[in-house]
Amino acid sequence: MFVSCVNWSHFPTMRRSSSHVVVVGVFAALLLSQVCSGIKWLALSHVSPSLHINQTQHCKLLPGLVSSQAQLCRSNLELMQTIIQAAREVKKTCQKTFGDMRWNCSSIDIPIDAPKYRPDLDRGTRESAFVYALSAATISHTIARACTSGDLRLCSCGPIPAEIPEPGYRWGGCADNLHYGLVMGSKFSDAAMKMKRPGSHANKLMHLHNSEVGRLVLKEALVMKCKCHGVSGSCSIRTCWRGLQDLREIAMDLKTKYLSATKVVHRPMGTRKQLVPKDIDIRPVRENELVYLQSSPDFCTKNDKQGSVGTQDRQCNKTSVGSDSCDLMCCGRGYNPYTEKLVERCHCKYHWCCYVTCKKCERIVERYVCK
Ligand SMILES: *[C@@H]1O[C@H](CO)[C@@H](O)[C@H](O)[C@H]1NC(C)=O
Ligand SMILES: *[C@@H]1O[C@H](CO)[C@@H](O)[C@H](O)[C@H]1NC(C)=O
Ligand SMILES: *[C@@H]1O[C@H](CO)[C@@H](O)[C@H](O)[C@H]1NC(C)=O
Numbered sequence: 127m128f129v130s131c132v133n134w135s136h137f138p139t140m141r142r143s144s145s146h147v148v149v150v151g152v153f154a155a156l157l158l159s160q161v162c163s164g165i166k167w168l169a170l171s172h173v174s175p176s177l178h179i180n181q182t183q184h185c186k187l188l189p190g191l192v193s194s195q196a197q198l199c200r201s202n203l204e205l206m207q208t209i210i211q212a213a214r215e216v217k218k219t220c221q222k223t224f225g226d227m228r229w230n231c232s233s234i235d236i237p238i239d240a241p242k243y244r245p246d247l248d249r250g251t252r253e254s255a256f257v258y259a260l261s262a263a264t265i266s267h268t269i270a271r272a273c274t275s276g277d278l279r280l281c282s283c284g285p286i287p288a289e290i291p292e293p294g295y296r297w298g299g300c301a302d303n304l305h306y307g308l309v310m311g312s313k314f315s316d317a318a319m320k321m322k323r324p325g326s327h328a329n330k331l332m333h334l335h336n337s338e339v340g341r342l343v344l345k346e347a348l349v350m351k352c353k354c355h356g357v358s359g360s361c362s363i364r365t366c367w368r369g370l371q372d373l374r375e376i377a378m379d380l381k382t383k384y385l386s387a388t389k390v391v392h393r394p395m396g397t398r399k400q401l402v403p404k405d406i407d408i409r410p411v412r413e414n415e416l417v418y419l420q421s422s423p424d425f426c427t428k429n430d431k432q433g434s435v436g437t438q439d440r441q442c443n444k445t446s447v448g449s450d451s452c453d454l455m456c457c458g459r460g461y462n463p464y465t466e467k468l469v470e471r472c473h474c475k476y477h478w479c480c481y482v483t484c485k486k487c488e489r490i491v492e493r494y495v496c497k
Contacts, residue, residue: 163248164319164333165261166190170213172237179206189237194317202310204278205269209314212268215373216261223260223377226450228425228437228457229253246433250332250419253433256384258333259340259416263376265315266344270307270370274300281306284368291366295352299367304348308341328392328419331401336416343379343414347371380416387416426457437496444494456496465490 169190177184185191185199188206199206220231233244234257247254273281284301291297316337319330351369356362370376390401390411401411401419411417423429428436442452442461452461472487 164316164330164337165247165257166192166318167195167209167315168213168216168234168261169237170210171217171235173210173213179203179210192318192321194321195314198314198317202280204280205310205314208269208272208277209265211272212265212311215268216257216264219264219373219377220257220260222374223381226443226446226448228440228449228455229422229434230440231257232435233433244433245431246422249433250326250329251422252384252387252416252418253422255332255336255387255416255418256380258336259343259380259383260377262311262315262337262340263344263380264340264373266304266307266311266341267347267370267373267376268307269310270302270304273303273306287368294362295364295366297367298365299351299353301368302348302370304345304368304370308344312337312341327399328401331392332390332417332419335401335411339383339414339416340380343376343383344370347376347379383414383416387418388412389421390417390419392419424457426459440496442494442496452494452496459497461494461496463492463494466493 167190170188173188177187179185179188179199180203182200182203184203185196185206188196188199188210191199217231217234220234224231229246231253233246236244247257269278269281270284272278274283276282281303282300284303284305286297286301316334319333319337347370348368349371350366352364352366354361354364388411389404391404392399392401394400395402395410401417403409403411403417423432423434425434426437428434428438437455437457438459440455442455443450444452444461449455468489468491470487470489471484474482474484476482
């Protein structure tokens with residue numbers, strides 16, 4: 127059987143409910159995931175928070191790892207806890223960043239053993255481009271921060287910059303260890319895409335490129351952070367270090383790149399096949415742009431084959447003019463109003479000394495969901 131990433135959705139048997147067929151389906155899904163998907167490790171977000179990885183046998187209990195990732199687990203147990211945390215961060219950040227869009231990153235949450243597949247993430251779409259970039263950025267971000275906070279014994283603060291600081295500034299504090307984060311993060315997250323297995327070469331190139339874009343955005347997110355010192359907060363001296371911006375901001379940058387991503391094709395360029403922009407194929411792919419191979423559906427209606435859950439019953443915003451507006455979110459189908467009772471703290475009073483009392487006020491707000 128020859129399998130490649132794009133065949134992923136051509137397994138109608140997986141949808142039948144006979145238990146035997148489902149078991150076969152799960153097996154096929156796991157097999158396929160080994161071949162194609164470089165983000166199966168995101169299944170780690172389902173690992174119970176009470177599992178404390180401190181023995182090499184624990185690596186076998188972890189879902190979604192390819193062999194070289196399992197090996198990294200055994201040789202660096204301590205790092206796994208941080209990688210599991212990164213998987214949770216990717217899920218949370220993706221869903222937050224796309225909460226106002228038709229595609230809202232819900233498929234990232236399908237457990238590894240579910241007899242379901244994620245065509246929106248396993249086909250080479252714009253959405254998968256975003257998820258790969260975010261995953262690569264997040265894993266390195268989480269590791270870099272874990273070095274700083276002392277969670278990892280094998281790394282510590284990043285180096286002190288070589289430049290001489292401006293007057294009134296001095297280097298100090300603990301820099302986020304971006305270098306270590308990038309080295310270990312890419313080693314882990316690119317592992318599946320670097321395996322020599324059958325599978326679509328074009329998809330692997332696409333995923334690797336987008337992962338690099340994620341790391342590039344992360345590198346740009348290393349900024350100077352300072353703390354004030356001096357008599358009664360006069361700030362005559364500032365201690366500064368290089369720290370990473372929050373993931374949320376990095377994800378917003380990547381969302382902008384998602385919106386302007388470039389469609390590419392896989393074709394010979396010189397001696398080997400490469401990804402080149404589809405429409406303007408005179409220029410090579412830029413290192414800072416997200417690329418995709420397959421167009422996405424409009425995500426308006428439910429379509430399992432394309433990985434679209436549709437926008438029926440999604441909340442929309444009647445006054446917004448953005449992507450969460452009822453017009454855009456509901457694809458012109460219209461929307462239904464409903465009311466919601468909000469309970470808020472109000473009429474708060476300060477009592478000397480030292481507590482505050484509040485009343486509870488109820489407020490009725492009108493909300494809308496797509497038809
Ligand atoms: C592993 O962690 C668990 C839970 O924290 C602890 O009970 C156990 O003693 C640890 N085992 C080893 C070998 O450190
Ligand atoms: C995303 O949209 C689906 C389909 O409307 C909905 O069921 C789900 O709750 C949404 N997920 C998030 C995280 O908002
Ligand atoms: C709806 O959109 C408007 C304008 O963008 C915004 O001010 C408001 O907070 C949004 N309402 C909700 C419930 O998100």
